[in-house]
Amino acid sequence: MPTASSRLSRDSWIDAALELLLQSGPDAVAVQPIARRLGTTKGSFYWHFSSRDDLLRATLARWEAVAGDDLIASVDARAGDSRKKAETLAEEVTTGQRPGELLLLAGTDHPDVAAAVERVARKRIDYLARQLRSSGLTPAAAQRRALLVYTAYLGQALLAASAPGVLPDSARGRRALVGEMAELVLP
């Protein structure tokens, strides 16, 4: 929060924008609020960016890297067999989901948003499918069931954000749900 270096870079803006994107969704990526948060003004912004849409695109690109490749790489680096890895990704998707991220997924007319969302979803599902194949499923079954598992986790994240009362109260109970889904999907 301090005036780190008095002089801002393009990345400083993207960092703050990503934080707001994950917190409150794409509509929160607005120039003036971010400027206030950074303790600066629009004069700085329009030197680093050509428009608000320019910032949004850059922020989405950063999100895509973090939520897609980085997350998968982090999951894959941890110990465990295929099933454990699939469950870890599930855990990340359900509990690690930031509120604004769901607003991204909930569909926006912005074409760049839709494209980024689709690429991230595909990467995650393909990763799940690879783990399921390693656990013995045929490629076709693994693909179908990876989709089922991923949608179940997305739905759980959705309910956690909007209707937490219908989910188990305890983190243990919610993990048990994840486990039961894995149980059902594996032979």
Next chain:
Amino acid sequence: MPTASSRLSRDSWIDAALELLLQSGPDAVAVQPIARRLGTTKGSFYWHFSSRDDLLRATLARWEAVAGDDLIASVDARAGDSRKKAETLAEEVTTGQRPGELLLLAGTDHPDVAAAVERVARKRIDYLARQLRSSGLTPAAAQRRALLVYTAYLGQALLAASAPGVLPDSARGRRALVGEMAELVLP
């Protein structure tokens, strides 16, 4: 689109607002756009409603009735055994979902929205659980699996809105996914 009766009622406004809510989410429930769509002005609006929030609350109440009780009653009235009914509800939730409805579910800070969403989710899940019990599951298992089924369908609706490319192209393929989920969840 015609000037139906030149004179508008409170319900006319709620009808139009619900349409926009389901189409583009709660932020789209705005006075002036709806007035334009109805071919009238704010002068009419502020006679029937005290504020924009008044309209939003009324629209949510209507949505809750339609998406909750009415939908379940409609599904339940159709022919079929418990499993068929559960699949029918699934079909409605996945394919019948309007884009704006997901924005409601994706979490909003508005307390009235959150409360309405939670009630609707609970009704649907409880209905699913009743069908699963009728199919032979124990009450506890039925409740857990109803939750899994519902989240899988919500997630599918989410992907349909934001990343349709990762879902099967054909309606047949998507129905097959629903069927596979039912298969997995029943003993």
Next chain:
DNA sequence: AGCCCTCCGTACGCCGAGGTATGGACCTGC
């Protein structure tokens, strides 16, 4: 020292939203 290029603060215009005030059209009952 003088210059230039980088970076940012200030002030402005535009638009579209929420909300208010007011007057007038139109029906309704007496």
Next chain:
DNA sequence: GCAGGTCCATACCTCGGCGTACGGAGGGCT
């Protein structure tokens, strides 16, 4: 036919967003 209530159009205010113009601070180079 006329008085009063119902319904709505117009004009106006504020606020907050996007985008632009312009000028000035500040450091590096010669």
